[in-house]
Amino acid sequence: MSEQSRFMLVVSPLMENSPAFDRAAALAKASDAALHIVAFDYLEGLATAGMVNEQALEQMRIGYVERHRQWLEDHARPLRKIGVHVTTEVVWVENPLQEILIHLKEQPMAALIKALEYESLLSRLMFTPLDIHLLRECPVPLHFVSHAQQALPRKIVAAVDPFHRDGQYEGFNDRILREASKLANTCNATLDVIYAHDLSSIGADEFGFDNASAFFSSGKAKTLFDAQGDAFRELAERNGIPAENQHMIMGNPAKVLSSYADAYNIDVIVMGRVGHRGLDRLVGSTVEHLLYKMPCSVWVISPEELVD
Known part of the structure; x- marks a missing residue:
């Protein structure tokens, strides 16, 4: 039997629930696939807080990443109980596109699942959103929920x-x-x-x-x-x-x-x-x-x- 297929779910750095989470869980269960949930964290306010020294800033960053990791684990636990093999990961990175592409190259996935982030037309004209970059460059099936x-x-x-x-x-x-x-x-x-x-x-x-x-x-x-x-x-x-x-x-x-x-x-x-x-x-x-x-x-x- 071939190796179990895997879906990759990219979640928000803000620890928010979205329909993409439920969709990824349902697809993984229905197809008997594993699910890798990853958050690419970067909070501008936290990353550039000039009022604290570098050591304190690093501790704040580590604390946030750890809270997010625990949040993901809390949401993964019920899925494991129904038989879905779930792994979680939190990565602190300012520009997630290249990290996502590296993940997909190193860990082959059946599909990448992500909540669609709505952007105004003006915003899209001024800069290219992550979702559009993924649309153009993602090498695996891409599911925007x-x-x-x-x-x-x-x-x-x-x-x-x-x-x-x-x-x-x-x-x-x-x-x-x-x-x-x-x-x-x-x-x-x-x-x-x-x-x-x-x-x-x-x-x-x-x-x-x-x-x-x-x-x-x-x-x-x-x-x-x-x-x-x-x-x-x-x-x-x-x-x-x-x-x-x-x-x-x-x-x-x-x-x-x-x-x-x-x-x-x-x-x-x-x-x-x-x-x-x-x-x-x-x-x-x-x-x-x-x-x-x-x-x-x-x-x-x-x-x-x-x-x-």
Whole structure:
């Protein structure tokens, strides 16, 4: 039997409960996985308190870390009683991103679970939040938990784009559906698949037209629509998704997915993270646009295959 899989839960340095804690515990129990809970502590006021000497400051820091460690242990104890193997850790570090990535490299995890920290648009424009950094750089499935109505998801949606013109991501949609199916089976949840297609994002010049109006008034648009539908159905069928659970909806992907999740009380949406370089990276991906708008939690898959 292979080594037991592990989830990593990153918790707040403020010793606050969140839906992410309950979600991580429920997933670990349902999948018979271990759970590693880690807090990356750093309190600006404590770290820069100039009114005390360095030795006293160090004692304050040690005391806070120890209190947090005990807090984590108090929350881990009930989980151990129900059979979940739980380990806890507290690390004092100002910038946790690199520490998180190092942890994931040294201790392979099935997924990283974290409560989504809401940031204003102005704040996101001024600096890049940790959650966005993780979204771009986390090498394992990343589960941002928000609006969790129940610990274990019951309604899951996978978002795919089978008509992606970049061959770099060939097979990525299958990977998204495999991960979504695995999650749904673990949680005994329903799984639907959505392809939100937006013809307005397609350049008419790609199909030999000088302007978009000529393209959309021609039969080429219908031909493209039919090809998209065939690609979507083929993808869904080879991954065992029944026809009644396949949904091809025209519109802006961010708006389509958000509206669908809200209308059908979706618990988790599984999406792929597409890498961006240069100006495209500044613009961001669909999942970045959705992160703070979705009425449910998000499970993000990286396109890179991991090396064990």
